[in-house]
Amino acid sequence: MVAKTTKAKTTKAKTTKAKTTKAKTTKAKTTKAKTTKAKTTKAKTTKAKTTKAKTTKAKTTKVKPTKTSRKKTICISHKEDTDGISSAALIRQAFGGDAVLVDYPGQMDGLRQVAADEKLKSLYICDLGLSKKTQDEFVEILTTLRKNRVSVTYIDHHDIDPGVVKSLEKIKVKFIHDVNECTAVQVYSAFKSKLSDHASFIATCAAITDYMEDRPIGSKLLQIYDRQFALISATVLTYNIVGHQKDPDYLLYLVEELADSKFPHEIPNTFEFAQIQVEKLSKMIAKVKVGMKTMKNLGYMEILDAGASGAVNFVLGLSGKDVGIAYKERIDHGIYAVSVRGSKSLKTHLGKIVNILAADLGGSGGGHDKACGAVIPKDKIKTFIKELNKKLN
Numbered sequence: 209m210v211a212k213t214t215k216a217k218t219t220k221a222k223t224t225k226a227k228t229t230k231a232k233t234t235k236a237k238t239t240k241a242k243t244t245k246a247k248t249t250k251a252k253t254t255k256a257k258t259t260k261a262k263t264t265k266a267k268t269t270k271v272k273p274t275k276t277s278r279k280k281t282i283c284i285s286h287k288e289d290t291d292g293i294s295s296a297a298l299i300r301q302a303f304g305g306d307a308v309l310v311d312y313p314g315q316m317d318g319l320r321q322v323a324a325d326e327k328l329k330s331l332y333i334c335d336l337g338l339s340k341k342t343q344d345e346f347v348e349i350l351t352t353l354r355k356n357r358v359s360v361t362y363i364d365h366h367d368i369d370p371g372v373v374k375s376l377e378k379i380k381v382k383f384i385h386d387v388n389e390c391t392a393v394q395v396y397s398a399f400k401s402k403l404s405d406h407a408s409f410i411a412t413c414a415a416i417t418d419y420m421e422d423r424p425i426g427s428k429l430l431q432i433y434d435r436q437f438a439l440i441s442a443t444v445l446t447y448n449i450v451g452h453q454k455d456p457d458y459l460l461y462l463v464e465e466l467a468d469s470k471f472p473h474e475i476p477n478t479f480e481f482a483q484i485q486v487e488k489l490s491k492m493i494a495k496v497k498v499g500m501k502t503m504k505n506l507g508y509m510e511i512l513d514a515g516a517s518g519a520v521n522f523v524l525g526l527s528g529k530d531v532g533i534a535y536k537e538r539i540d541h542g543i544y545a546v547s548v549r550g551s552k553s554l555k556t557h558l559g560k561i562v563n564i565l566a567a568d569l570g571g572s573g574g575g576h577d578k579a580c581g582a583v584i585p586k587d588k589i590k591t592f593i594k595e596l597n598k599k600l601n
């Protein structure tokens with residue numbers, strides 16, 4: 209893992225070098241060097257902010273009480289898959305600004321932090337579904353932002369409580385929501401006039417990764433491109449995203465490159481990195497065969513050395529059950545991150561029952577009918593599995 213990350217970074221460095229070499233005058237070199245430096249500093253600032261967030265309160269009080277002019281655009285988006293990363297890239301292409309990438313366990317921390325920025329003028333929230341546990345605070349934070357006249361746009365496709373929809377409309381949050389199209393496709397549709405032609409390809413990759421390339425708009429977009437070309441691009445991009453979850457700078461770099469209308473294969477080392485991921489996944493098949501356990505209605509497995517979302521489809525497939533669960537401990541949050549998948553023949557809406565069950569156990573969760581996730585307190589994971597098994601009867 210460490211070695212790979214270094215490789216990717218080395219490539220970045222190489223690219224910069226190559227560019228610098230091309231530049232003939234010293235001036236050009238200096239400027240580029242500065243740009244690189246600036247980027248590095250930015251990345252570092254983001255990291256610093258993350259650390260700050262936890263200690264925020266004391267520091268916030270110290271900040272000058274003078275009125276700051278609001279001019280920042282920020283997109284907070286889902287960092288774990290192509291839909292979230294692509295959405296952030298399309299928002300960046302259309303409106304500029306910075307991306308803040310979060311996962312579900314870190315979703316509310318991320319939002320709180322972004323909302324505390326006194327310079328925030330315009331906020332886009334993409335591909336971040338809400339749950340019973342998070343929705344009230346979500347509305348609360350957005351209400352404060354709206355009072356401060358921050359423009360807020362929420363774009364998503366996860367199941368949402370109708371009461372939350374009403375609340376968001378009441379405070380005039382721009383609400384773009386369709387459970388039938390992935391987020392990036394909705395971003396593309398809504399802001400087409402501000403996007404390049406290439407943006408439709410990025411949206412197509414997102415639709416493929418979210419299993420939504422058969423939907424009305426998603427399928428039309430896929431038709432523009434050669435199917436195999438789109439599939440390999442989406443897959444390679446996904447493996448790079450999944451394999452770089454602990455490298456926030458790389459994920460932000462991906463957002464920038466995609467916003468810059470790059471194809472995944474044009475981003476250095478993506479295919480090589482995907483090959484490494486494929487090798488890991490093939491080993492995962494063997495591990496799941498050995499480690500997986502089953503109950504009447506589901507298969508489940510604790511994952512120790514990879515992401516739960518990479519293993520869950522194998523658990524589903526190899527268990528022969530209609531539901532597969534893979535979970536991984538998140539030591540930093542004291543919880544289990546849980547991935548749940550359903551087979552094609554499953555009749556139950558997994559996202560809905562997982563949302564309720566997770567909330568009952570003091571966690572949160574939700575998502576789609578056949579693919580969803582949850583955050584479950586560490587000591588409640590066995591109860592979660594048993595109860596889900598019961599509810600599937």
Ligand SMILES: [Mn+2]
Nearest residue numbers: 291335391418
């Ligand atoms: Mn999505």
